[in-house]
Amino acid sequence: MQLEHLPVGELAAGQPLTIPVYRFKGTSDAAPSVYIQANVHGAEVQGNAVILQLLQYFKAHPPLGDITLVPLANPLGINQKSGEFTLGRFDPITGINWNRAYLDQAVHLDDWYLLHGELPEPALFDAFRRLLIANCEQALANPWGVTTGQRLALNLQKLAHCADIVLDLHTGPKSCKHLYCPEYELSAAGYFHIPYTLVMPKGFGGAMDEAVFNPWWQLSDYANSRGRELKVAVSAFTLELGSQERIDLADASRDAEGILSYLSYREVIAQSIQPEVMSRFACMLKDYRKFHAPMAGMVEYLAEPGVPLAAGAPLVNMLRLDRVDAGTEVTKLSLNEDVIPVLHFASASVHQGTELYKVMTNYFTLSG
Amino acid sequence: MQLEHLPVGELAAGQPLTIPVYRFKGTSDAAPSVYIQANVHGAEVQGNAVILQLLQYFKAHPPLGDITLVPLANPLGINQKSGEFTLGRFDPITGINWNRAYLDQAVHLDDWYLLHGELPEPALFDAFRRLLIANCEQALANPWGVTTGQRLALNLQKLAHCADIVLDLHTGPKSCKHLYCPEYELSAAGYFHIPYTLVMPKGFGGAMDEAVFNPWWQLSDYANSRGRELKVAVSAFTLELGSQERIDLADASRDAEGILSYLSYREVIAQSIQPEVMSRFACMLKDYRKFHAPMAGMVEYLAEPGVPLAAGAPLVNMLRLDRVDAGTEVTKLSLNEDVIPVLHFASASVHQGTELYKVMTNYFTLSG
Amino acid sequence: MQLEHLPVGELAAGQPLTIPVYRFKGTSDAAPSVYIQANVHGAEVQGNAVILQLLQYFKAHPPLGDITLVPLANPLGINQKSGEFTLGRFDPITGINWNRAYLDQAVHLDDWYLLHGELPEPALFDAFRRLLIANCEQALANPWGVTTGQRLALNLQKLAHCADIVLDLHTGPKSCKHLYCPEYELSAAGYFHIPYTLVMPKGFGGAMDEAVFNPWWQLSDYANSRGRELKVAVSAFTLELGSQERIDLADASRDAEGILSYLSYREVIAQSIQPEVMSRFACMLKDYRKFHAPMAGMVEYLAEPGVPLAAGAPLVNMLRLDRVDAGTEVTKLSLNEDVIPVLHFASASVHQGTELYKVMTNYFTLSG
């Protein structure tokens, strides 16, 4: 195991910002390489505990493939306290979500494929990977500079593009575990110890997983359209490991085991680790809906994340203590269709319009 | 039941800030009057749910004494969101704790007692009460103005000084239920449904309960020193109803019942409501200690609020993911004496020096 | 003059959020109608002072066209204080810029034009305007709700779509006056009392001016492509009136006069008001560049907004008090091309990557 402290920024008073990068050299050249990061959003700390478990595992069980583990991936976000909480979802200066600053590769495949399309797979993949990394380096070298968030994101993205498998460890606010999984690799969803999966289409919205899988997915489609069958060569997932502002070492062990189960299936590790048997459900990303508070008030959250909720069943009680004389002090809200609530807002009081819940609609069972 | 919307301030864009004040006229002139407020700290919302239960109770069971109920007592604090949380502990402009802006009455008892010391009890108490209220009004009329927090606090304090019994409903961050109770009235601690009590000495630190009981306590002491036996005529408590950012109507019923049990004992209500039987513990306020993080890191909170913790037993695991190479990635912290942890910090990552836990030391059992 | 208080939201503690809407009924049906709003970003207050001057003008000089004036357009943003400043650029909960929540109309012109393309101009414009307003209303009625920012933006956008001329009054951080002007109406830039203009292309990035002009510009292009010459029927501009956190009534008079000069030219008012003679410069929006701090430190801003800066001339001094022993305590930064600095960051200390300056490159003179 090697540890490097990667510089990713500098604070006003002069302190360098660095992130720890742990590397294990794989014992087999044939095995896929892996990149795992955690805590890009400052309050979403549990991924660090999972990485801690993985570090201990790999120290005891040298992996076949190269492994890069990056906990505490956003020191500026982690250190940004506001009251008793961590204001780590967006840059406090610009408001930009720390997980939306990755580079949109936007490769001109017409030109690139013309030059490289005849290469054998390993050489083709290698050339494409080098292109993606070069694009990150070019962005970092912009003479007009890059934003604080871009500097961080581009440094992480460079590391991620080096790997065949990329896992980005997040959490929700008050949340059950769920997985963002690209549609082309839905079979992977059965290996992680996560019951709920959101199926992602091709496209780029700024997040790490998309930044990684999207160019490869486009390359695959392009080659297929030119008559060459080419799989999507790289895998990328976002794992949402429950609620934010929570460190639980025992639960981290369970999540580490799910990750190892996937890496076992992908032959990154020599040990055979079986996935946990559980019911798994999924919905398409477009069917993952946000419900915004139609009124302001104090909120009693009634629907538990991860427990299916029938149409019309109680979602929340909204309390309005300013309206007891009118007899409208409690409003029970529900939804008009069957859903699985995945997460809810962290605070128990909301302005009108606050995102109260995110729920899966039109969900279906994943075959085991 | 009457509802008044009391103006307590004005926002930059012109909106008035008001708080709802609910009043019940008691059926007996002899019964003590009661003032209960909730949510002076913006994230501490559960007291509103308790007041909701009390409102319903008093509507069904007209009280003997006058009752004033003030939920949502700090609209500016409640509405002050920062990320997914409520930054409602201190004024975001000045940093001043919303619960430290009450007026220090600092009555010159030498002068006042000379004029009023011979009055019979009711007249004496009435004159003193009028003085306290007049002091609040004078402070509000200061030609140099008062701060935003003082305007709020003085308006609440005026209401509170009108009552014989004052309850201020708060919560901790992640907390078990506990009570701040003045030493002269420790017997009251057995009526609320709260297992842990902090015994307060005479003195004024800025909080509502102290602002109310302190001048009466001083008056009682002064009279006693002049040879007249005078009880402390007014009761004031702060109830900490568990954790912040939580609304739970069922739990609010239990807390409302505890309050009614005390009011039953004080003959404010006609119904006989018995306190719940439970073990109750207490410590002196000076023995209620804060433990500050001796190092920074991710925190796994191991000690549960409300569960006694022996000296040397694990309090927290501190994770340092930047130090796995040195083998110092997990540090187990404990305390050197037997304590009852009462509350811990809300976030799972801390700077060095953050207040991790508040614990009772030298605690003792309260007789039932 | 009529005043309506338009509800645009509700705060957690129950307070309604309203914005004042002032209306003047024009004396002529032929004159264009006007919508002017200010203070969508909470710290950008000077537009309110300009609207105050316009209100007084229109009271004294009844306009030919209908006028709607909306100061204090974002009460939640205005009231959001953080320390001694107004954190009013983005929603403190979500991080979303208040000026990026307007509805992308995205009209399917193929379908719509088929049905309406033969109408005479007034009927065509009227039908299109009704469509845009209906789209806003439909978005507001979404059963899944809308965000706090969308509710505000959609209410404002409905008002704006009713007008022929839309002005959105903003400011920069530390800034000279500048104008965002759509390319199709660059001649208008000579009427406002603003020396610097950014020329906007067709497209939608989320801001009010784009939300208003973009569908009309698309309609015009579409009709032209179908062989019918159709001007862009609606005008929309963003005026940046100097620096934030500043109210200056005298300067507001000058800006009000510039606006009246444009309205005079458009025959919205009966009086003839001539534009101030001044040198006016412009650049294309793509040439309006951000310069990000290549290092952290204390900043002495040397280049004054509005004063052309030659390539290589001093832009800022970066101070690093932690490096005096190395002799690198002052770094002078400059740019590699001739620019006009338009604005700089508000704080004198920056993290690496902070947007230090926005500058016009490849700028050109606007003919008077």
Place this chain on the structure above:
Amino acid sequence: MQLEHLPVGELAAGQPLTIPVYRFKGTSDAAPSVYIQANVHGAEVQGNAVILQLLQYFKAHPPLGDITLVPLANPLGINQKSGEFTLGRFDPITGINWNRAYLDQAVHLDDWYLLHGELPEPALFDAFRRLLIANCEQALANPWGVTTGQRLALNLQKLAHCADIVLDLHTGPKSCKHLYCPEYELSAAGYFHIPYTLVMPKGFGGAMDEAVFNPWWQLSDYANSRGRELKVAVSAFTLELGSQERIDLADASRDAEGILSYLSYREVIAQSIQPEVMSRFACMLKDYRKFHAPMAGMVEYLAEPGVPLAAGAPLVNMLRLDRVDAGTEVTKLSLNEDVIPVLHFASASVHQGTELYKVMTNYFTLSG
């Protein structure tokens, strides 16, 4: 010149917080020693520029006395951005003012003087100084830990107690230059290049200057009461160097010269530097009054800091754009007595109760 990086804390993600400490060894043992710090409040950066000038001076002109210079004294505060500003006045977690966490020495002089009162002056002073430093060290070693702010403050206070002259460099929000000067050393006010002085009484409110001079002042009083004439052996001042969020190297030179003028008078440096001739005014600290906004609104600040304002002269215009129909859109506020406005609030919109201005009342001329 020696540079040490003093550790003062640790951030959640593991980064150490250090502050640069520059030391010059004096060439004469007889000369007083000096401690100067800057930027304890995060937005008050100009003192760093002054220290930069002093560093250059002392490199060129070795001082007679020992000099310790500490710029960037609060890295956590400096790095705490909120929007485009620095939220560096209070700990964002606790709300506690960074300049109120110094240790109240509260020496039991009865005991201490009994043991040391007969010592000759140098030995007496030396013993007392060792006691003050030992108290800081004991506080830092508290087994229950210290807060983040206390850790910083105690480390700075230890450095300060080593010196005979202590200068704490601050700024106001929008402010003219002013000096906090203890009453016993008012003659010093004529040496700094600062026209306005606030005369401080004995006592401790938590700030650095008080933490330093108060125990020595108490010692002097105590000795005098025991019949031994003892001067206050240590000098401490707070210099408010204009407005926050401003770096101006030229102005920093002027302030550095004022400091050198005082150090020349105190024979810390060999060069003779004369104070600038200017009118100087002062008032007692109790006459330094805060004026709180009696209403909310947009604020046009009319009274310029540092310019005397007659009773009744315009202080601010308060704008209320929500009240134009009622004709109460502009309210002119003034004060009832002659004052010198020293500083005003940084933002141009205020809630009711915001501290608008701080002004000197009952001011008097300091003789040159």
